[in-house]
Amino acid sequence: MARKRLQNKVAESRFALPVTAVYATLVWLAGGLTDNGMYIQFALFAASAFMMMILNNQNSLIRIYSRMVSCTFLVLTAMTAFLFEKYEPFAVQMCMTAFYLAFFSCYQNKNTRGRMFYAFLFIGLASIFFVQILFLVPVLWIIMAGKLMVFNPKMFWASVLGVVTPYWFLAGYCLLTGSHEELIRHFADIAIFNPMPLYALPDTKRLAALALILLLAFTGMIHYLRNSYGDKIRTRTIYETFIIMNLIIIAFVMVQPQHTDMLLPLLIVNTAPPAAHFIALTGTRLTNMAFCTITTAILALTAYNIWM
Template sequence: MRSNRFQNKVATSNFTLPVAAFLTTLLWCAEGIYTLDRLLGWGVCGLTAYFWVETNNAHSLIRIRSRLTPSIYLWMTGCIFCLHPLQDGLIVSCLVLASYYLLFKSYQQTEAVSPIFHSFLCLGIGSLFFPQLLFFAPFYLWYTAVYLRSLTWRTFWAAMTGLILPYWFMAGYFLYTEDFGRFTGHFRELILFQPIYYENYRNFDFLQISTIGLVIAFTIIAALHGIRTSFNDKIRTRMFLYLILTQELLIVLLMALQPVHFQVLLGLLVMNSAPILSHYFALTSKRFTDAVFILFLFMFAALSFLNIWTQWLTF
């Protein structure tokens, strides 16, 4: 593989992550990092990027030494200004990534009670902020059975215990405060399915459409290449990437069916797209992929300038 192209230099450079962190901080400052909600959002974004560093170190999602996954996550999040304030989308993304890290540790382990319990615990805590996250729980069980080969009766009950545990404490708190209606109301949100009407999608503005279009378009290019060349990866890495790709499809499907949850699902989509894009840019070396990488940087930079310009016009 040739490694003298711009994308390869960026993928293997030790300065990529610090530069990405610096640019992301500048973008946050351009909108107003001095407010508490944006400062906390910046901190959660940095924590998620750190989790991607640890996940790559522990599970080798890319065959070469690269910090491109957290860098791409920081760059996309920095350019998407609606993700800057502290919100459920950022918190849920961080918790879902933590669940990935723990779930990957169960790969082909017959006694994977601890990692699966803690993975589903993170998923359960995330569902306190976004109840629809519980819809992913059956797929997590399917991942452990098909991709990770770690599902047994013991790990099944460990998963159920981890998923239910946050609600056990939540129910106890609301019983103590004599406000149990809020607990049942949390689950009522799961059956509130917004009817699929054209009007539901007309509420999206140009920035939202541009953002989701860019993320999905570049992810599709990367995903198709990853599927076509998956034989180059180890079986273990291949299963991890298939899991992430399946999650990506589910997130897009839920976003298409329930656009009312766009804000939270966008945060999840950006977090989930980062390893797919980094795998593509780090392990390819052609003129086309180099052009796609430059276009990726340019388009998200243009998106950030559009966000800044829109905000200046509102002053």
């Protein structure tokens, strides 16, 4: 019988998610949840965590009993305490998790136009807070065709309608309030491409968080590509989607680092499942040491970000 190491005991524990949820809440309290009235941000974070849990349950992302997907999401998001004062990153993160819930439910079913509409409706909502997310739409169409195998004219137009629907309401509001110029500037921002000079790069705490998330992302991606044979075809499709999206978002961060605050939550959504797969389904001495080291680094960086 294979020896269960610390990482396996944590990954398979029924107490892992409740303990992690309490930990994340304490981090938010230490980061100023009540003192600074960050209730909207916390509610968006909690909704994202709940949807990640549903995403894991509905799609059996890990082939053993484990809540590591939700736990990894919670600790990585709590680590980015420097984002707590902004609600936009957490709104975009929640929209991305809601998108995946609807998007993956369309797998190999070309008669799910309603679900595809709602999936891209959340992308449209996210673009109100971060218009550059629209760059991901063509990638998602390619995934629809190549991975989910549901691309046809009706599904395509359902996705287009989903993206533009929030703007029908927003445009009406802008016309009523006479603020249509703000809507024009909103879309004009998507055409702005100004590489950030070295002196204006993200600060130390953002670079440290980004580096740690990237380490987990590549660890999870490499592990999954080497061990995907043990999962069902549907599960492989979902993980391949996470990997593709992660690579695109990483390239986006490298090219336009001024958007780091908005892209970090998206990276976390796409990194949590592969990283959780690595933690839950490995059990060597080396991977156990890696788990302990990464956990310590996350806790230390979380404390540093709260202190700063």
